[in-house]
Amino acid sequence: MATATPQVERRLGASGLPFAARGLLWGLGGFVLGAAVVAIIRALAGVGAWRADQAIVVGFLFSVPAFVLGVGAWETWGRGWFGLETYEYDPPGWRRYFGFNLDHKVIGVQYLVTFLTVFILAGAVAMLMRTELMDPGRTVLGPASFTRFMSLHGFLMVLVAVTAVPGAFGNYVMPIMVGAEDMAFPRLNALSFWLWPPAILLLLASPLVGGWDTGWTGYPPLASVNNLGQIFYALAFVVGGLSSIVASVNFLTTIVKMRARGLTWGRLPIFVWAILLTGVLSLFFTQSVAVAVTMVTLDRIVGAAFFEPLLGGAPVLYQHIFWFYSHPAVYVMVLPSLGVMLEILPVFSRKPLFAYRWAVGGIIGISVLSGVVWAHHMFTVSALSNANAGFMLSTEAISVPTGLVFLSAVGTIWRGRLWMKVPMLFALAMVFNFLIGGITGVFLSDIPADYQLQDTYWVVAHFHYTIVGAGIFGLFAGIYYWFPKITGRMFDERLARVHFWMMFVGFNLTFLPMFWLGLNGMNRRIADYQPELAPVNLFVSLAGFFLGASFLVFLWNFVVSWKKGPPAGPNPWGARTLEWQTSSPPPKLNFEGIPEVVGDPYDFAPDAPRHAEIEVGGER
Amino acid sequence: MSGRRRDLVVTGALWVVLVIVGVLVVRSVDLLPALRSEEGAEVDLAFNTLLLYSIPVFAFVLAVLLYSVVRWRVDEPETGDQIRDVPAFSWGWFLVSTALAGLIFVTPGLTGFFALQSAATEEPDxxxxxxxxxxxxxxxxxxxxxxxxxxxxxxxxxxxxxxxxxxxxxxxxxxxxxxxxxxxxxxxxxxxxxxxxxxxxxxxxxxxxxxxxxxxxxxxxxxxxxxxxxxxxxxxxxxxxxxxxxxxxxxxxxxxxxxxxxxxxxxxxxx
Amino acid sequence: MTVHGAAHHPPYAELHRFGLRLFIASEAFLFGVLFAARFYLLGFERAEAVNVTLGVVLTIILLTATWSSHRAAAAARAGDRGAMQGQLLLTMALGVLFLALVVVEWSAGFREFPISTPYGSIFYLITGTHSLHLLIGLFVLASLFLQARRGRLGEGDVWKVEGGVAYWQFVDVVWLFVFTILYVL
The missing domain is CATH 2.60.40.420 (Cupredoxins -  blue copper proteins)
Structure with a gap:
């Protein structure tokens, strides 16, 4: 490890397997081994060697570490556990992305590409769902497939929303923003990424066993009697959760301990603040969802009694544990994107971030309060119990810190000079979308109104306005903003504008009518609805297809510009934060010298001191 | 009228217009379907009250957005006014939003909740x-x-x-x-x-x-x-x-x- | 290899200590949720069949292991590699003994309070999760022992031993809570 390990670059020649392929092979071996362990134990206990669900659970839990070791963690890390020499995996070119690479910039790109792929796949599933919902009755899917595709769409998108922005930009940009050479724990960082491929592959394979029916929330007892796919869901959640925890340890340590000299808390870019608080939320609350899905899995595979009412269990307990994580998780989904938004607005207004301290206070306030609001998802469990009033209070209180984010956003653009480049368009659209998402959330927090709105399309519209309207718009804002930094090339501005307008218009046309649908008797997660709702549903579907088409424009632009875009230069936007004070893409250790922060990140006055000086030649 | 004052006045006027438009739209579109229960009246009251409250909030942010985009749009980067904070405005924002949150918690939140609770204690037929x-x-x-x-x-x-x-x-x-x-x-x-x-x-x-x-x-x-x-x-x-x-x-x-x-x-x- | 220790970075040991603390805080949340679930599901009920004597024995074993792991860290700080290896071995032996007794306890428990009862479910989930963490702790200690044997732990690596020991002691402390809420209450 950090001892006198000589640096030996292990380049896999033509003879060697790419590490990703070896990982799959080892993962398969791990699976067989785990399944065999189960079979042996069962045979010894005399209950018949084979039981699919148990074999899958244990097999998968064996296959994940085997996979991670196989993609290169063995050479880079595992050998060290046994006192053997370790080697770093750092081949040139595209190969570096297919192994256990320790460079945070490589890992950021791995996250970005992986979760864009998942986003496109889960979006395609949404297209299928909207095709089914174009008219009442059976169109293409039938209720069983619909429910399963709905579950798959929901869960994959939740993973994208939780992971994409912190994974891609938290990894790529944040360490540069704080002036560090890398994350605090490069190996843990690589681990946090490489835990994802097994989880995602497992989910993509879940239709083979019939998928699962419970949506992304996985409520028992339905989850206890459901298809085998439910176990895939649980395993993916546990492994993905472990990745989140590992990643947040890394984020927090990096931000707290590795900031450049002079980068005081009051000078910290707002995106870094957002990642910091996101890290706090993931670090603590993710454990809880792992407990929830593990308990369901135990109910299923060893006959435990947690949520089985006939055995004395309590199904509602699941919802408490689940939402204890999953409400903070929705802030994990939006905080990083709000950070991106507040990062972009000052740059393209050429104005300081308005009310910086209030904005930071808002982000902290949201995070603190997010831990005490979970039961507002459960108002209808026992609609008139007094405890609900407390959760109504805490939930409505969260609108105050959320409002501070808006204060900062509108204060920043006021009297700015709005340079309407594509990242700015996305950031402004986020203000609009998130405003609708926030306001409609207040209706849900109100117990009487929630009586009608709970579990309807109002909820569907509301969370798409927050998670897509802010979270995913923030992802794309970040992609366009940092694309020149990551690739060194500029994207096609015209196509990017086409993408923006298609996405913005398509998004609003798709989700705005859903509020009306929810009020008028359309409950969520249904394959079929009352014929009276057909015209609006048809409209929503068509708008949804338009929204879907916008990502084809994006993909084309993304791929072509990455390969052939014109060179972007180190700082095409004229931004001040540290990632723009180095080349595009940055060198291996991010800077040609040691950065020292001497000024404010958002001071755009012509005579302002720079945000940071980079002392060249001091060290290397 | 100084430019600064004009910005405020026009944005304020825009806000008022948007609020009026919002109210008219909400009035003309039948958002809620027909109500056919006594207890449901509390739900509709809560919904409609929140809708009313939300219009000025939504309209305010929208007015600032729209005005800023039209008024201060530039084609080449240009330095904006270096305003870091306007403490009176920020405090006002904080206090108003806190008051609003408190208001909606009390009514329609608690009032509706208690009304539903007390309705539920009466003897059923x-x-x-x-x-x-x-x-x-x-x-x-x-x-x-x-x-x-x-x-x-x-x-x-x-x-x-x-x-x-x-x-x-x-x-x-x-x-x-x-x-x-x-x-x-x-x-x-x-x-x-x-x-x-x-x-x-x-x-x-x-x-x-x-x-x-x-x-x-x-x-x-x-x-x-x-x-x-x-x-x-x-x-x-x-x-x-x-x-x-x-x-x-x-x-x-x-x-x-x-x-x-x-x-x-x-x-x-x-x- | 990324060169840490450029002027403005704190030493790796400090990063490691901080990160480990965060991870332990996260793990504490995990057990907190499990304990909360126990009270939600069972109130203050306790299975009469639970073997309190065995619980006390298990507690004593882990407390002893806490002490020996502490001695291992102290020896590492003092640069006494032989003593450190000895204490690590002792700690691991106690850990293995603990796990063996858990197996004994479980096989008796399956008859008294099977997993298909709420008490059984909670009991096996909590003790199982704890044992899994203990297993991870054992792996870490074994790794440290191996590295020490092969001469790969130098002067600058005291923090590794301290880290492994800190994690081990956290798992021991968790046991005290487990013991309290499953055997005593």
């Missing part, structure tokens, strides 16, 4: 037991000794306070009659309750929102786990209930038990 089963509802009128398995429709008397006792035979379901507004989960191993007073004679045929719809995802047949509700005059209801009770005396419950393909079991068309 009729008890109905509902059991959610994948994927239909079983209905029981215990006082009359009538139990119906997967009925084709559920009869309720108008202007009578009905107490539903909800439970489930398998997974979690939820009671929801959109025209009544109220929603309550039906949880296996537990009994939950809900009190509703239908206000007028109505039926599913006239208004599809007069249906008992399962509102908690319960598997394949969830979408079609609904059963039409028919609200009739109390006398008609009594007559029907008596008849149904007599029918129970004979060879048991055939009352509407062939309703399986109406609400229930829609999910069997696919493995």
């Amino acid at each position: 009729l008890e109905v037991r509902l059991t959610g089963v994948q994927w239909h509802w079983d209905v029981e009128y215990p006082e009359a000794g009538v139990a119906l398995e997967a009925p084709q429709e559920i009869l309720l008397p108008a202007d009578r306070r009905v107490r539903f006792e909800l439970t489930s035979a398998d997974v979690i379901h939820a009671f929801w009659v959109p025209a009544f507004r109220l929603k309550q989960d039906a949880i296996p191993g537990e009994t939950t309750e809900l009190i509703v007073t239908p206000t007028e004679v109505s039926s599913y045929d006239a208004d599809p929102n007069v249906r008992l719809q399962c509102a908690e995802l319960c598997g394949t047949g969830h979408a079609r786990m609904y059963v039409p509700v028919r609200v009739v005059e109390p006398a008609e209801f009594e007559a029907w209930l008596t008849g149904a009770a007599m029918g129970m005396g004979g060879d048991g419950m055939d009352m509407g038990s062939d309703g399986m393909d109406m609400g229930g079991n829609a999910g069997h068309d696919e493995g």
Whole structure:
């Protein structure tokens, strides 16, 4: 490890397997081994060697570490556990992305590409769902497939929303923003990424066993009697959760301990603040969802009694544990994107971030309060119990810190000079979308109104306005903003504008009518609805297809510009934060010298001191 | 008028216009469907009050956005006014938003919540037991000794306070009659309750929102786990209930038990 | 290899200590949720069949292991590699003994309070999760032992031993809570 390990670059020649392929092979071996362990134990206990669900659970839990070791963690890390020499995996070119690479910039790109792929796949599933919902009755899917595709769409998108922005930009940009050479724990960082491929592959394979029916929330007892796919869901959640925890340890340590000299808390870019608080939320609350899905899995595979009412269990307990994580998780989904938004607005207004301290206070306030609001998802469990009033209070209180984010956003653009480049368009659209998402959330927090709105399309519209309207718009804002930094090339501005307008218009046309649908008797997660709702549903579907088409424009632009875009230069936007004070893409250790922060990140006055000086030649 | 003042005045005017437009739009579009229960009035009141409050909030941010984009748009980067904070404005924003949050918590939040709670403590006129089963509802009128398995429709008397006792035979379901507004989960191993007073004679045929719809995802047949509700005059209801009770005396419950393909079991068309 | 220790970075040991503390805080949340679930599901009920004597024995074993792991860290700080290896071995032996007794306890428990009862479910989930963490701790200690044997732990690596020991002691402390809420209450 950090001892006198000589640096030996292990380049896999033509003879060697790419590490990703070896990982799959080892993962398969791990699976067989785990399944065999189960079979042996069962045979010894005399209950018949084979039981699919148990074999899958244990097999998968064996296959994940085997996979991670196989993609290169063995050479880079595992050998060290046994006192053997370790080697770093750092081949040139595209190969570096297919192994256990320790460079945070490589890992950021791995996250970005992986979760864009998942986003496109889960979006395609949404297209299928909207095709089914174009008219009442059976169109293409039938209720069983619909429910399963709905579950798959929901869960994959939740993973994208939780992971994409912190994974891609938290990894790529944040360490540069704080002036560090890398994350605090490069190996843990690589681990946090490489835990994802097994989880995602497992989910993509879940239709083979019939998928699962419970949506992304996985409520028992339905989850206890459901298809085998439910176990895939649980395993993916546990492994993905472990990745989140590992990643947040890394984020927090990096931000707290590795900031450049002079980068005081009051000078910290707002995106870094957002990642910091996101890290706090993931670090603590993710454990809880792992407990929830593990308990369901135990109910299923060893006959435990947690949520089985006939055995004395309590199904509602699941919802408490689940939402204890999953409400903070929705802030994990939006905080990083709000950070991106507040990062972009000052740059393209050429104005300081308005009310910086209030904005930071808002982000902290949201995070603190997010831990005490979970039961507002459960108002209808026992609609008139007094405890609900407390959760109504805490939930409505969260609108105050959320409002501070808006204060900062509108204060920043006021009297700015709005340079309407594509990242700015996305950031402004986020203000609009998130405003609708926030306001409609207040209706849900109100117990009487929630009586009608709970579990309807109002909820569907509301969370798409927050998670897509802010979270995913923030992802794309970040992609366009940092694309020149990551690739060194500029994207096609015209196509990017086409993408923006298609996405913005398509998004609003798709989700705005859903509020009306929810009020008028359309409950969520249904394959079929009352014929009276057909015209609006048809409209929503068509708008949804338009929204879907916008990502084809994006993909084309993304791929072509990455390969052939014109060179972007180190700082095409004229931004001040540290990632723009180095080349595009940055060198291996991010800077040609040691950065020292001497000024404010958002001071755009012509005579302002720079945000940071980079002392060249001091060290290397 | 200085430029700075003009910006404020125009934005303020825009805000007022947007608020007026918002109110007009909300007034002209019928957002909520017809209401057919007494208790649901609290729900609608809460919804409409929140809608009213939300218009100026939404309009304010929108006005600033729109005005800024039009007024300060530039084609080449240019330095903006270096304003870091306007403490009076930020404090005002904070205090107003805190006051708003407090206001909506008290009313319509707490007031509506307490009204619903006190309505639920009054003596009911009729008890109905509902059991959610994948994927239909079983209905029981215990006082009359009538139990119906997967009925084709559920009869309720108008202007009578009905107490539903909800439970489930398998997974979690939820009671929801959109025209009544109220929603309550039906949880296996537990009994939950809900009190509703239908206000007028109505039926599913006239208004599809007069249906008992399962509102908690319960598997394949969830979408079609609904059963039409028919609200009739109390006398008609009594007559029907008596008849149904007599029918129970004979060879048991055939009352509407062939309703399986109406609400229930829609999910069997696919493995 | 990324060169840490450029002027403005704190030493790796400090990063490691901080990160480990965060991870332990996260793990504490995990057990907190499990303990909360126990009270939600069972109230203050306790299975009469639970073997309190065995619980006390298990507690004593882990307390002893806490002490020996502490001695191992102290020896590492003092640069006494032999003593450190000895204490690590002792700690691991106690850990293995603990796990063996858990197996004994479980096989008796399956008859008294099977997993298909709420008490059984909670009991096996909590003790199982704890044992899994203990297993991870054992792996870490074994790794440290191996590295020390092969001469790969130098002067600058004291923090590694301290880290492994800190994690081990956290798992021991968790046991005290487990013991309290499953055996005593």
